[in-house]
Amino acid sequence: MKRIKLLLENTEYQKMLDTITEAEKDRIFCRHTLQHFFDTARILYIFCLEEKLDIDKELIYAIGLLHDIGRASQYTDGTEHHKASADAVRYFMPLCGFSENETERAAAAILSHRSGDNDDEIAKLLYKADKRSRLCFDCAARDKCNWSREKMNLEPFI
Numbered sequence: 721m722k723r724i725k726l727l728l729e730n731t732e733y734q735k736m737l738d739t740i741t742e743a744e745k746d747r748i749f750c751r752h753t754l755q756h757f758f759d760t761a762r763i764l765y766i767f768c769l770e771e772k773l774d775i776d777k778e779l780i781y782a783i784g785l786l787h788d789i790g791r792a793s794q795y796t797d798g799t800e801h802h803k804a805s806a807d808a809v810r811y812f813m814p815l816c817g818f819s820e821n822e823t824e825r826a827a828a829a830i831l832s833h834r835s836g837d838n839d840d841e842i843a844k845l846l847y848k849a850d851k852r853s854r855l856c857f858d859c860a861a862r863d864k865c866n867w868s869r870e871k872m873n874l875e876p877f878i
């Protein structure tokens with residue numbers, strides 16, 4: 721997992737995580753921490769194994785770890801986070817040694833992760849994994865959340 725290690729050690733990536741943590745410190749809804757990024761990556765990995773998809777593990781983790789990193793831009797300059805995350809993918813993934821194909825596949829999956837509007841298997845599974853990573857069934861702010869009940873994870877199982 722050398723390429724993922726490079727991403728986690730990247731100081732600009734770490735700075736974006738810090739920006740998100742600071743901006744969300746009083747947030748009552750789900751936060752966008754490294755915990756959420758790893759939860760999403762691991763659930764996405766489980767889904768890929770279940771579906772017997774031959775997708776590189778590092779690509780799966782890169783998608784999980786970058787899918788919401790654009791929240792940093794959203795909080796600082798108002799860019800919608802799915803777009804800012806796709807920009808971040810195009811910046812960080814080549815730096816960490818990912819190919820152009822891998823980078824573009826990740827960017828496309830992340831661009832559609834809020835709508836689910838993408839036919840690529842990994843994009844469909846990212847949409848699902850992102851929701852499944854949240855513990856909506858045990859959330860005190862559920863009644864105030866803007867997610868539809870269909871999006872909410874109301875069962876504690878993958």
Ligand SMILES: [Fe+2]
Pocket residue numbers: 756760787788850
């Ligand atoms: Fe997410």
